[in-house]
Amino acid sequence: MTRMDEFSSFYAATAAETLRVTYALCGDRQVALEATVDAYRRGWREWSRIRDKRPLVHIRTEAWRAVALHRGVHPLRRRHEEDADTDLLAALHDLAADDRRLVVLLTLGGSDLAEASREVGIGEEEGIERVGVALAALEEALGHDLAVLEQRLLGLGAVTESLSMPPVEKIRTGARRDGRRNTVLLVAAAVALVLGGGFVVTDGSSLTTQASMPYREKLGAERPDVVLEASKLSADNLLSSNQVAELDPDSPWRTTATDEDPENDTPYATCPPRRFADESPARVFLRTFEAEGDANTRAAQAIEVSSSEREAQRAYRTTVGWFADCAHPRTQLIGSYVVKRPFGDFRILQMRSYRDPERVFTVGVTQSGSVSSTVVHEQEGDQGPPIDDFARMLNTSVAKICRDSGGQCSDELEVTPAAPPRTSEAPAFLGVVDLPPVADIDRVWSGTKPFVPEADRNPAATLCDATGTEGRRVENANARIFVIPQEEGLAPEFGVAETVLTMSSEEAASDLIRSTRRKLEACEDENLSARVSEGSDIGTRETSGTTWTVRFEVEDGDDVVFRTGIVRRGNVVAQVLFTPSGDVDIAAETFDRLVQRAGERLVYAQSE
Incomplete structure (x- = not known):
């Protein structure tokens, strides 16, 4: 047939x-x-x-x-x-x-x-x-x-x-005519853009500007009532318990509540300071779910209908920023992903709470037309749901919204690891959300504002590699120090120090990495009280670096321990030093991940 x-x-x-x-x-x-x-x-x-x-x-x-x-x-x-x-x-x-x-x-x-x-x-x-x-x-x-x-x-x-439905031949003819009309509308929109001032920003073909625009912007001529349509969203556009259950098919899920009250500002997740990011939304919806028989496995979805696509984009950025700036005791960002789609990318973040019981929060933030949406899944243990499964569920949530919101639907998606979202303060440095829990301390890390260190003092260097932050090829140097305030019994030296140096070239940055390695490897010969572990290489496709554990024997026979690492991305270098306090320490593998995260955040140093 x-x-x-x-x-x-x-x-x-x-x-x-x-x-x-x-x-x-x-x-x-x-x-x-x-x-x-x-x-x-x-x-x-x-x-x-x-x-x-x-x-x-x-x-x-x-x-x-x-x-x-x-x-x-x-x-x-x-x-x-x-x-x-x-x-x-x-x-x-x-x-x-x-x-x-x-x-x-x-x-x-x-x-x-x-x-x-x-x-x-x-x-x-x-x-x-x-x-x-x-x-x-x-x-x-x-x-x-x-x-x-x-x-x-x-x-x-x-x-x-x-009533008589038209013959099938007319259905096919009408479908072809509709397709041509959509094409004509797109071209007409492009011409209108050009005549309305597009030539001012175009240095080539006048239609090139239109062709390079995001697809949802091209459809303005076809969808003039985007805000009106989005305002007609209802609770039916939220995920159902059956759809959420796809993340955990072995457990039945149920809907626990559905709320449409814009005045209810109680946060539904750990990190956001309030329920909705848009301060004046046209409509809001919140639905919560729970795995039957397991109160510690939960989920929530929030939908915010904004007054315009621009306001929805702002709400999207605000929501992502809340999780990027998360400052809760023993809560750490452990994964960051981008879901690439033809009509706009989404964010997925995984946070781990090390409080008892330990839990993993998987967060998806989306924006479609004039609507932004957030899905949060909470699961007890040290593992969240598979990211690809969560991404598909997130795309399902958008599919229930996109056409009514002026956005564009697509089943095409690609999930890729991504740099953590920028923090609101000093994005090129480690953030509070990056720092691991230490021992059983149940307090939040606190970081200083970035400062310019003295020329002969690098707060992130050890006695083995003590070097200044100035030189012929150092163009810029800033440092930041993290401590856990109000925690009694810690040595004054306890904390994390990070120095970020912008070098004159990638070659100069590589030379600095090599120089630091040579100094650490030679330290035991030059300082008899020093013991240096063999370096552990860390990095990603864009970063490379090494970490060490350095011990210095002091007069009473005890050791003073430092964990140090250096990592490069392009022409920018981050040096990280963790100073324990007695038994209040972190594992070497944990420190490796911390230095690797410092390298990932250097992407923001290169973009500034």
């Missing part, structure tokens, strides 16, 4: 049923007809992608989205139709959107409960509960028992019998 014949057969078998379902959902036969025709046109354009992926569900969902955004679908505002069951349509409209879809799919849609629940995006058990509540509400509103109610629901399909 050819692709064309395959679609024709599908259209003939499903078009009438889809029209009935769409009408029952919106209550306006003309809106239902237009939405259904448009959904099949879209389906033909995307047939190669959806033909093997439950195409009827795709078509019905497209039609539902179209009527959900239409301003005239409320039964009290629709045109009068003598054969319409207005009371039933009004009672259906009073149900929650997902509940209405479930009832319609189970009757006019010919679906069983499992299929209908899956199409709505919830679990079968939740579907059973919702259908029971919805049918009880309809019985109460209409004063009929279930048998009569079912007959009235099925009767809604008779209203669409007077």
